[in-house]
Amino acid sequence: MDLYLGQMKDIILGQDFLTWLWYKSDVTGGLFEDKGETFELHMEQRVSVQGGEGDTLETATVSGATSELREARLGLRTGKKVNRAQIRIEKDAEAWSFTLKAEDFSIGSLRTPTVETKLEEGDDPDAPFLEKMFLLEKCLSHLDAVYAKFLDLRFGTGWGEEVQAFRTWLSKNE
Amino acid sequence: MPIVSASVSLTRYRIVEDVPNSIWPEIVTLLKRFSFKEIEQTSDERSYGWVSLENFLDAGFRTAPPEKGEYLAFALRLDTRRVSPAVIKKHTLLAMEEAEKQAKEEGRKYLSRERKKEIKEQVRIKLMARAMPIPAVFDVVWNTSTRVVYLASTNNKVRELFNNHFTDTFELHLEPMTPYFQALNALGEDAQPAIDAVESTSFM
Numbered sequence: 001m002d003l004y005l006g007q008m009k010d011i012i013l014g015q016d017f018l019t020w021l022w023y024k025s026d027v028t029g030g031l032f033e034d035k036g037e038t039f040e041l042h043m044e045q046r047v048s049v050q051g052g053e054g055d056t057l058e059t060a061t062v063s064g065a066t067s068e069l070r071e072a073r074l075g076l077r078t079g080k081k082v083n084r085a086q087i088r089i090e091k092d093a094e095a096w097s098f099t100l101k102a103e104d105f106s107i108g109s110l111r112t113p114t115v116e117t118k119l120e121e122g123d124d125p126d127a128p129f130l131e132k133m134f135l136l137e138k139c140l141s142h143l144d145a146v147y148a149k150f151l152d153l154r155f156g157t158g159w160g161e162e163v164q165a166f167r168t169w170l171s172k173n174e
Numbered sequence: 175m176p177i178v179s180a181s182v183s184l185t186r187y188r189i190v191e192d193v194p195n196s197i198w199p200e201i202v203t204l205l206k207r208f209s210f211k212e213i214e215q216t217s218d219e220r221s222y223g224w225v226s227l228e229n230f231l232d233a234g235f236r237t238a239p240p241e242k243g244e245y246l247a248f249a250l251r252l253d254t255r256r257v258s259p260a261v262i263k264k265h266t267l268l269a270m271e272e273a274e275k276q277a278k279e280e281g282r283k284y285l286s287r288e289r290k291k292e293i294k295e296q297v298r299i300k301l302m303a304r305a306m307p308i309p310a311v312f313d314v315v316w317n318t319s320t321r322v323v324y325l326a327s328t329n330n331k332v333r334e335l336f337n338n339h340f341t342d343t344f345e346l347h348l349e350p351m352t353p354y355f356q357a358l359n360a361l362g363e364d365a366q367p368a369i370d371a372v373e374s375t376s377f378m
Contacts, residue, residue, distance in 0.1 A: 006354040007354075009354040010353045010354045013372060079376070079378050104350065104353075105353055106184070106328040107186075108183045110181065114180075115178065117178060126242040126243065128178055129177070129227075129247065130242060133177075133245060136177075137317070144360075147353075151360050159375075163376075163377060170377070
């Protein structure tokens with residue numbers, strides 16, 4: 001398959017981001033900020049790591065509700081990168097979950113806090129839709145804020161230091 | 175409406191150019207012009223176009239207007255006829271036998287290559303016409319203040335079809351919100367040379 005420049009960079013940036021996110025969300029206790037609002041973001045239950053290319057492309061998917069996803073961490077140590085992750089965002093008593101694909105940032109199985117779809121007399125018929133969109137966009141805005149934080153680091157002067165801290169984290173989790 | 179269901183898969187796009195204000199009063203007219211056309215009475219393999227978000231049988235937007243708050247919401251309907259290759263093979267064999275029999279009766283030894291091709295095509299069309307088109311619906315939500323458009327699908331073929339149909343309808347171009355385009359958007363044009371030159375980080 002021929003990839004245009006953007007697609008090649010999509011894979012590099014997407015995998016670097018998700019790999020970094022695993023470490024970052026672990027060392028910060030999942031705390032991130034979006035326009036002054038604090039929320040929690042965790043990678044959980046299911047993660048895929050990928051390495052090699054062409055015929056030697058190798059993917060390992062590991063899942064476990066409360067496991068430490070040891071096999072996937074082992075993959076990181078052999079140079080694999082995270083190519084798909086299940087992400088959970090929490091804010092106050094509300095929670096969102098979805099899977100994020102590194103190569104194109106497509107979002108799978110996005111679950112938002114529950115929206116009341118039963119309408120009563122006098123209710124705006126568009127209310128459940130508008131409520132759902134509000135919740136979807138809130139979650140995506142949080143995700144974008146974390147990606148923006150990553151980009152600042154990735155294209156800033158502190159990336160080398162960040163990678164060093166990642167290595168320390170990875171070696172501590174043996 | 176999959177967009178309001180418990181679990182939804184999404185692809186995000188950003189409209190590349192500035193959206194002209196003249197488009198807003200024309201939205202319903204444009205959606206209707208590029209709306210879904212039924213193929214139940216034909217033998218067409220597929221048909222696609224816009225329908226109402228609330229009711230995929232409504233290609234005239236009579237059920238509800240697409241405007242909802244600051245959003246425009248509608249859906250892409252794609253109907254496809256499918257006939258199993260095994261069924262086509264069986265009916266082609268039957269038709270070939272019949273044609274060979276007829277050819278013999280008329281004193282010919284075999285069927286020409288053109289005739290065989292013709293029979294194959296006739297069988298395919300006949301079976302297609304008998305198959306019911308299978309409908310599929312993908313919700314579309316356009317946030318008019320942020321220029322972000324959501325498609326409730328991550329399937330590559332659906333994405334391509336949607337992208338082209340959106341541009342044909344509104345004469346606006348969509349850029350997928352992938353890691354690369356998100357980086358360009360967040361860091362600005364000045365950062366493009368650095369983004370274009372980015373190499374994979376070695377975390378080991």
